[in-house]
Amino acid sequence: MAAPTMEKPRTNEGAKVQTVTMAKALNMGLRAAMEADPKVLVLGEDVGKLGGVFRVTDGLQKDFGEQRVLDTPLAESGIIGTAIGLAIRGFRPVCEIQFDGFVFPGFDQIVSQLAKLHFRSQGKVKMPVVVRIPFGGGIGAVEHHSESPESYFAHTAGLKVVACSNPIDAYWMMQQAIASDDPVIFFEPKRRYWEKAQLDPGITPDPLFSSRVLRQGGSATVACYGPSVKTCLDAATAAEEDGIDLEVIDLRTLSPLDLGPVFDSVRRTGRLVLVSEAPSESSVTAEVATRVQQECFYSLEAPVLRVTGFDTPYPPSKLEEDFLPDLDRVLHAVDRSLAY
Amino acid sequence: MAAPTMEKPRTNEGAKVQTVTMAKALNMGLRAAMEADPKVLVLGEDVGKLGGVFRVTDGLQKDFGEQRVLDTPLAESGIIGTAIGLAIRGFRPVCEIQFDGFVFPGFDQIVSQLAKLHFRSQGKVKMPVVVRIPFGGGIGAVEHHSESPESYFAHTAGLKVVACSNPIDAYWMMQQAIASDDPVIFFEPKRRYWEKAQLDPGITPDPLFSSRVLRQGGSATVACYGPSVKTCLDAATAAEEDGIDLEVIDLRTLSPLDLGPVFDSVRRTGRLVLVSEAPSESSVTAEVATRVQQECFYSLEAPVLRVTGFDTPYPPSKLEEDFLPDLDRVLHAVDRSLAY
Amino acid sequence: MIAGLRATTEGGADLVQLLSPEGERVSHPAFDIEVTPEELRGLYRDMVLVRRADREGNALQRQGQLGIWVPLLGQEAAQIGAGRAMRPNDMAFPSYREHGVAWCKGIQPTDILGIFRGTDHGSWDPIATRFHLYTIVIGNQCLNAAGYAMGQRFEGKVGDDDGEATIVFFGDGATSQGDVHEGMVWSAVYDAPLVFYCQNNQWAISEPVERQTRVPLYERARGYGFPGIRVDGNDVLACLAVTRWAMDECRHGNGPVLIEAFTYRMDAHTTSDDPTRYRLSDELEAWKLKDPIERVRVHLVKQQWADQEFFDQVQAEADELAAHLREFCVNMPDPHPERIFSRVYAEESPVVRRERDEFLDYLSGFADAHAGGER
């Protein structure tokens, strides 16, 4: 049975419009989900009294108590593994992994249990677990705090993987992910936590597992997700001055991919540039490129190009401006695409 | 400093030609490496007295002693994590992971330490560690014993990833991997362990990180690795009857990919089918397809097609014949490619 | 082995025992229990039936009907004792060898076959039966069980005699895994009503327990601040008594507890294994003298709690069970290829849907080859 929420998400009509940061929007999304369902729990390191190192869970323990917002022992396999047990018991745990690079000690439980229990039990056991991961670089951090591990999860059958890129999506996608009866790895672009937008809790949001055209244009298509969305929108604005009209698509869901809008767009523009902070080898952008060259073979006027982090370990932060795709590199790829 | 062995591997001139299984060839390769260098250690579960559940390490503990062939406690993070420490101390550990699905408890040490220490220390610390993983399906096993996790490692910067497909490569590649100063994830196609070939220890093998054209043909290119190589060669033989002349390439190295021969081939044939048992999403085959559509854009007469395991958890073994790419599915994809 | 001395068959001074290998009742200051003749006959019957089903599984594998079988031979008392200590609302998380615990939870031996025949990954309903699916990745289930037990606590189902508890099964080898440790950390910190039930069967495939530890495994609990008890795992009464006590401690809110059931894997690790490569038959012979079923039989006879008719009847039941198992097994239909794509997610994924549709379409091109299988 499909989770009921995807098609008809709960709307908060009457709630008032306000300007919020993404961190706040996520917090509001968590709060709304916890209010709606007493089975929703939050677990992680420092999520309670401290409210998380990024304050995304700020105030939740105070309002919902220590049995719904758990400061756990310091071990990620423990966080995921006990969340799975809680889910078997009927809870809907939301796990916080403090930083992208720290999800790996919990990787086994994610791949071997979280992803497989629904299939193993043929639906008798549901895994409504959300794993929140602040991801990506650009905050000047030390090693292991700036990684983009989404491809590991997108490659794992049995998981769903999404990435929000703005406060409005953050608010809705968080609630939708928690309402989903499937395990959702939820990537939050940490360097965008403090960017703001007007949030109207009265609207009806898009379904969780859908991509979205953010900007229409006919010269070329740029598809991206998470922290790169802003970069690409900025690039599109810059390109406009040169008469280049970019279509920008926020993929939002990395597994399952929702490539219909990308195919449509590429069939019109004939060109696609993919942007991601993750290393390129065997990654989500490779998957999108492969699918697009297959589905839009006769429409492509240039090969699908990628602008990504390099296939190197994340460098010392003084170098991250070079490592991360920026406006110039995106435009450079667009130029190369247009040159075909 | 590059490992010396890649260009000029040690040859055993004078050793006699014999017919061996892949399991035996791997055993001989391990033995040769252990004889050549007292710093080479073998560690894993049941690798000592039992000689490994596939007998790949058979007799090694007897001949080299308990301090060079270690039956470790049952924990994969421990196996990898201590191998890293031994490498820091100057040893060259070869770890056995008993089955593909059990590498995940050791994933954190692989991604966070094994892959990163050389870069972190800028070469002051070397990581000459080999992680042997019997992989792939087709042996009628229970869950977690038939997986193809190579894409996780190919996506990880700092690792090298290879897969052997026949006894001769197995023998040489094992020695080359052990001689490499970089961490090598070494995939062994377990359902091919008992296939035989004539091994001539006197020849000079190809470099480790190279792909190889196994069969020349002009109709279309088929690229594959590990257990799928035999499937593809069989498919090529079958296709011949229909007048279809397939070029078959064994990728051998999955990271770094050696795509030169693939590009050359596709520039001639205009068509490429990729074959792998792994789920397709965000995988090695996606990477190859992406690179090929980029480098051979004007040569491709059909999109790059893939024949892979499905994006589902590995099914109960009664279904694996359907799950795994077989001769028919490969030929079906070739037909589809030719139909463009 | 670098450290430690091996004395496999001796459990040491702390071993809790209520029925000696010779079938004598032994009293114990802390864990003694009263059993009625009927109860003991029941335990005997459980063990005989479970052993018979196990032997049939082994035979079915030898005859090519199963891909693999994981025998429990020798561990009947450890499993039936623990299994019969559970109440209906108690939850169990098995590893892959707990056919005896499954039996106590009402899972039919036929339900287990699919895993080993390759038709499913576990067919029973873990929620309804309160018996989780088998976990193959060593140690994983200890954390899943800790989470479940935390849930029992959070729901207020812990604290009095009507409380619930959870029990998790794992081997001596598993104790080395990080997940088992983390399971103990979590359970201790959250006072989870969880019994850690380690069947120390002396071997992790080819590795003797000394490869995992220097000291007896039950001592591990001390470092976490909860009790650890070593029980004679071949003594069904002792296993029952200690587990019942431990479950009661947990349901009252005094969990967790670690039990090390000191037993022996009398057969191979699995049907794929060849134990002659790594252990001496002497060891097996010594353990045969401690057989978990024989000592109960002797005791029943000595006490005159059972007559020949009873033993014959149990034997007949066992043979019937085995015949049914065989009959069921050889008639198990192969699954339909569609099953590959079935219920990967609660909400179907378009990727899986596309792959299924394409594959079924492709298959339909073959007139008959792939016709079989149940949807």
Added chain:
Amino acid sequence: MIAGLRATTEGGADLVQLLSPEGERVSHPAFDIEVTPEELRGLYRDMVLVRRADREGNALQRQGQLGIWVPLLGQEAAQIGAGRAMRPNDMAFPSYREHGVAWCKGIQPTDILGIFRGTDHGSWDPIATRFHLYTIVIGNQCLNAAGYAMGQRFEGKVGDDDGEATIVFFGDGATSQGDVHEGMVWSAVYDAPLVFYCQNNQWAISEPVERQTRVPLYERARGYGFPGIRVDGNDVLACLAVTRWAMDECRHGNGPVLIEAFTYRMDAHTTSDDPTRYRLSDELEAWKLKDPIERVRVHLVKQQWADQEFFDQVQAEADELAAHLREFCVNMPDPHPERIFSRVYAEESPVVRRERDEFLDYLSGFADAHAGGER
């Protein structure tokens, strides 16, 4: 907290102490040592200099010269005591807070800055200095250290007074990680000459130690069959004595040993942290009375082992060190973009080479923007 009682400042009856917070020498039946005035002055100097460097690191971060700083304030005795117990051939595996141990291993404070400024991931040579690079992923280093120590043993470097040993540093929070457990399992089973040195500074970011355990952490060792000792981590003499003993045990082949240094993180977790959100200032005030440096100063004065000139001189040295650190820091050049691709592998990868060449080519299109940086 569901279980356990919090009494942060008290180490309990088993706490090994040789110098009381009031600067009095205390004797201990097992771990007493003799120190000369010179030695104690040396320890004092170490602690003052290390603290000064630490405070300068903090200030440099506040002024935007470092991206982050991880303060050791309050843990000087725990680190200098352990660090000075090491012999040149002994190996150390730090976490990320061991600037004091680094100091003892001859790593200059300036060598550490790059990590926190973002110019490198650790610049010293771990092989030459026998001080491994900082490990950030909690717990990982415990297994790496176990492997290294096993190597010392395999090489025959263990067994007599000239033996080698290894020490690994981790926090109270880290004890929950599976890797720390596995490190203990391995070390116990292989008799590795490894000292597990847990600085229990009472907090893992915002989580008090009760979130990780019910019982004192040093008791963890019992479950593995090796000794666990709790030492006053603010007492440099006790830390020195206990660690020296433990390292000696290890070098003689009697490892491993667990030491819990009971101390306190007097500053924030890192400069990004705000401890006022989760702990009361009372606690800090109580711990200030146990300051690790002050008690040595008092003792030196009481014993007349040091005069004002000595203290002034140490102060001057400290100021000089700080000035040098600052000078060095603000002049650190940014790395060249090529560094992104540098030494990812021992044998260069064609993928990395292609990406580097393409990127440098791309950069050369910009006249000046990316001109800077050192190759």
